[in-house]
Amino acid sequence: MDAHRDRFRDPRGRLTDFAGFDVLVVCPRCGGCAVSRPLPGDAPALVRPRRLTCPGCGRTASWGAGGDGPHRGGVVVGGDVDPHFRLPLWLRDSCCGGHVLWAWNAEHLDVLEDYVAARRRERGTVAAGGRTSMLEKLPTWMKTAKNRDELGRTLRRLRATLP
Ligand SMILES: [Zn+2]
Known part of the structure; x- marks a missing residue:
């Protein structure tokens, strides 16, 4: 540029290329900025397991292979929520x-x-x-x-x- x-x-x-970086979301517990980060691996970043962490309150969550509960499942791309945890984007x-x-x-x-x-x-x-x-x-x-x-x-x- x-x-x-x-x-x-x-x-x-x-x-979806931007899934390779930290995706910033609103923490469901404290309302601060939490980070959804892809774990290392060979698969495209969008479908790799991810870890949610909030530096403000310490909240964590997992998404993808090996995880369970509501966060195991599909990726939905688009709109003002993140594609994995479906939390509002920061x-x-x-x-x-x-x-x-x-x-x-x-x-x-x-x-x-x-x-x-x-x-x-x-x-x-x-x-x-x-x-x-x-x-x-x-x-x-x-x-x-x-x-x-x-x-x-x-x-x-x-x-x-x-x-
Ligand atoms: Zn928090």
């Missing part, structure tokens, strides 16, 4: 007239910020039969130029809440 943020090239990542705020802007983590926020700030957006290199990127799947209200300022403000507000 250029310093002047003139041009942005879609890195063509998918939302990075989440209302924006642009009733919409909710959300991100899984700082890495996700980085890409959204660069995208929103750019005046020229390019698709990046698309392989034959290539997948739709996270950015291409964004709703129209996040792609509209007239919303750029409000989106930028909301993203900065979210960044300020990062632990």
